[in-house]
Amino acid sequence: MAGLRARQKADRERRILEAAVTTFRAKGYRAARIEELAHRAEVSVGTVYNYYQSKGEILVAVVAMEVEEVLAAGAAMVANPPEDVDAALLDLVFGYFDHSLKYLSKEMWRFAMALSIESPQTPSGRRYTELDQRLADQVTAMIAALQKTGEVRPDLAPGAIGTLLFNNLNQEFTAFVKDEAMPLEILHSRVSAQTRPVARMIATR
Amino acid sequence: MAGLRARQKADRERRILEAAVTTFRAKGYRAARIEELAHRAEVSVGTVYNYYQSKGEILVAVVAMEVEEVLAAGAAMVANPPEDVDAALLDLVFGYFDHSLKYLSKEMWRFAMALSIESPQTPSGRRYTELDQRLADQVTAMIAALQKTGEVRPDLAPGAIGTLLFNNLNQEFTAFVKDEAMPLEILHSRVSAQTRPVARMIATR
DNA sequence: GAATTAAGTTGAAGTCGTTCACTTTTGTAG
DNA sequence: CTACAAAAGTGAACGACTTCAACTTAATTC
Numbered sequence: 001m002a003g004l005r006a007r008q009k010a011d012r013e014r015r016i017l018e019a020a021v022t023t024f025r026a027k028g029y030r031a032a033r034i035e036e037l038a039h040r041a042e043v044s045v046g047t048v049y050n051y052y053q054s055k056g057e058i059l060v061a062v063v064a065m066e067v068e069e070v071l072a073a074g075a076a077m078v079a080n081p082p083e084d085v086d087a088a089l090l091d092l093v094f095g096y097f098d099h100s101l102k103y104l105s106k107e108m109w110r111f112a113m114a115l116s117i118e119s120p121q122t123p124s125g126r127r128y129t130e131l132d133q134r135l136a137d138q139v140t141a142m143i144a145a146l147q148k149t150g151e152v153r154p155d156l157a158p159g160a161i162g163t164l165l166f167n168n169l170n171q172e173f174t175a176f177v178k179d180e181a182m183p184l185e186i187l188h189s190r191v192s193a194q195t196r197p198v199a200r201m202i203a204t205r
Numbered sequence: 206m207a208g209l210r211a212r213q214k215a216d217r218e219r220r221i222l223e224a225a226v227t228t229f230r231a232k233g234y235r236a237a238r239i240e241e242l243a244h245r246a247e248v249s250v251g252t253v254y255n256y257y258q259s260k261g262e263i264l265v266a267v268v269a270m271e272v273e274e275v276l277a278a279g280a281a282m283v284a285n286p287p288e289d290v291d292a293a294l295l296d297l298v299f300g301y302f303d304h305s306l307k308y309l310s311k312e313m314w315r316f317a318m319a320l321s322i323e324s325p326q327t328p329s330g331r332r333y334t335e336l337d338q339r340l341a342d343q344v345t346a347m348i349a350a351l352q353k354t355g356e357v358r359p360d361l362a363p364g365a366i367g368t369l370l371f372n373n374l375n376q377e378f379t380a381f382v383k384d385e386a387m388p389l390e391i392l393h394s395r396v397s398a399q400t401r402p403v404a405r406m407i408a409t410r
Numbered sequence: 411g412a413a414t415t416a417a418g419t420t421g422a423a424g425t426c427g428t429t430c431a432c433t434t435t436t437g438t439a440g
Numbered sequence: 441c442t443a444c445a446a447a448a449g450t451g452a453a454c455g456a457c458t459t460c461a462a463c464t465t466a467a468t469t470c
Contacts, residue, residue, distance in 0.1 A: 005417070005466055012418095034457065044420045049458065114323035117315050120383040129383070156402060164373050164399040171372035178325040178334070194369040197361060201406040210436055210447070217448095239427065249450045251429085260427065 013051050015041040020058045021103065029059060029111045053123065056115040060124040062103055063112045067131040070099045074138045081145050085152060085203040089195055092142055093169050096135065097187055100173070109177040136166040143202075152202050161202060168194055218256050220246040225263045226308065234264060234316045258328065261320040265329040267308055268317045272336045275304045279343045286350050290357055290408040294400055297347055298374050301340065302392055305378070314382040341371040348407075357407050366407060373399055 019041035023032040034055060038045045052058045073095050081088045100109070116128035140162025146152040169191050176187040224246035228237040239260060243250045257263045278300050287293045305314070321333035345367025351357040374396050381392045 003467085008466090009418085033455095045457090046420050046459085047418080050418070053458095055457070110322050110325070114319035117322070117379060117383060118319035120315070157398070160398045160402055164369070164403065167376035167399075168369050168372040171376055174322060178322060193362070193365045194372075197365055198369070198403070208437085213436090214448085250427090251450050252448080254428065255448070258428095 012041070012043055012047065016043065016048055016051055017058070017061060021062055024059070024062070024108055025105060028105070029108050056111070056119075056122075057124040059108060059112050060115065060127050062108070063128060064131060066100070066103045067135070069102075070096050071131075071134055071138060073099070074135075074142075078138060078142050078145050081142060081149065081151075083149075083151065085146055086196060086199045088142060088146055088151070089139075089165065089199055090192060092139065093165075093191060093195070094188060096169070097173065097176075097184060097191075106177040106180055113174060113177070132170065135170075136163055139163075139166040139169075150204060153204055156202055161198070165195060165198065217246070217248055217252065221248065221253055221256055222263070222266060226267055229264070229267070229313055230310060233310070234313050261316070261324070261327075262329040264313060264317050265320065265332050267313065268333060269336060271304070271308050272340070274307075275301050276339055276343060278304070279340075279347075283343060283346050283350050286347060286354065286356075288354075288356065290351055291401060291404040293347060293351055293356070294344075294370065294404055295397060297344065298370075298396060298400070299393060301374070302378065302381075302389060302396075311382040311385055318379060318382070337375065340375075341368055344368075344371040344374075355409060358409055361407055366403070370400060370403065 016037070019037050020032075023037045023040060026032075027036075032055075034045055034048055037058075038048045041048070048058075052061070074092055077088075077092050077095065082091060104112075112128055115122075116125045116132075119125040120129060140158050143152060143156075143158040143162045143165075147154055147156075147158060152158075172187060172191050172194070175190075176182050176184075221242070224242050225237075228242045228245060231237075232241075239250055239253055242263075243253045246253070253263075257266070279297055282293075282297050282300065287296060309317075317333055320327075321330045321337075324330040325334060345363050348357055348361075348363040348367045348370075352359055352361075352363060357363075377392060377396050377399070380395075381387050381389075
């Protein structure tokens with residue numbers, strides 16, 4: 001028997017997260033009121049805080065869903081990388097970018113990023129940073145994979161180049177979410193311009 | 206005649222900024238109460254808001270002092286760059302890093318960064334982003350200068366490489382301020398590891 | 411199945427950044 | 441010197457996240 005209490009608990013948590021996504025998207029993260037969100041989930045304000053430590057933690061839970069999906073897609077690509085160094089790196093990265101607005105608005109990304117910088121020691125801050133790290137590791141893994149197939153010069157440390165490229169794409173993604181007017185294409189072209197020269201230089205000719 | 210009103214105004218603004226730096230450093234930015242800061246500056250809470258639009262704006266005013274100094278030092282270096290590509294880039298960047306804790310604590314950096322991401326359209330957010338851009342431009346200027354002296358391959362776009370390197374150092378600096386325990390040396394060595402391979406590849410041999 | 415304990419819910423109160431209607435001070439004109 | 445206008449200062453009130461002491465409800469024991 002699942003237990004009434006356990007079922008109620010799971011149901012409430014789900015309702016709260018659903019209500020949060022709905023409210024955040026409808027009103028924006030900042031303008032979303034915990035009270036409204038609680039009402040929509042049919043619980044009290046206190047109960048929301050029983051399930052999530054803060055408004056930010058609810059947000060990071062949504063970010064985590066997003067990033068987990070993207071990581072899974074990326075892992076498939078690393079397991080079977082395109083031949084071109086250029087294409088391999090950019091396909092991977094554009095995969096991140098193109099999925100990024102599936103559940104989250106730019107505003108939601110901004111607040112999640114800000115939270116992770118502002119409060120790096122909170123559970124939500126840590127969690128965000130950890131997701132970032134896993135993305136960085138995946139870029140490094142891609143470079144290592146390309147070294148295995150002989151596409152990338154074997155004398156380079158994949159960690160250094162991977163981190164460099166990830167840091168760059170992360171910063172450009174930050175610029176992207178900071179500017180509501182910037183379309184994905186501009187992000188693509190900027191990151192291409194910065195990634196391609198490196199791809200060319202690290203490739204075996 | 207300077208005018209009593211103008212003098213009092215300038216004096217109050219100075220007192221508020223001074224009180225802010227003192228209070229932020231003593232208690233930390235988050236724990237600093239506007240009320241305490243106002244009391245220390247011998248004005249009312251309302252007057253603080255008469256001079257600065259928000260708590261964050263006071264913080265960014267301090268950041269700006271810091272960055273302006275660093276930019277000036279960097280400009281001197283770009284005007285007369287070291288011969289080595291390696292040394293030129295790392296000296297410039299380490300100059301940024303080593304000055305970064307002169308007026309600001311790591312916590313203050315974190316809140317300033319968070320603010321600029323969270324609220325990119327506010328005056329303070331814009332101001333921070335603009336300072337960042339000027340730093341990025343300076344890295345690009347250094348690469349352009351090294352192309353002029355023939356140290357860097359002339360076929361590369363200095364903007365793309367400069368932005369890439371700046372994005373990397375900025376992200377690593379963010380990681381540095383997120384971790385209270387990380388010493389400057391680790392930041393140096395991480396950025397060296399990521400910058401050196403690129404420096405080697407873009408240098409004329 | 412009544413009593414007891416443990417787990418979870420509730421919303422009013424607390425905190426702190428920010429605003430605004432009112433007061434005070436400075437500058438100016440008659 | 442008085443009266444008026446403009447500028448600046450003030451702090452109580454407000455809004456929104458978060459906490460917590462009191463209350464319900466589920467589980468367990470006898």
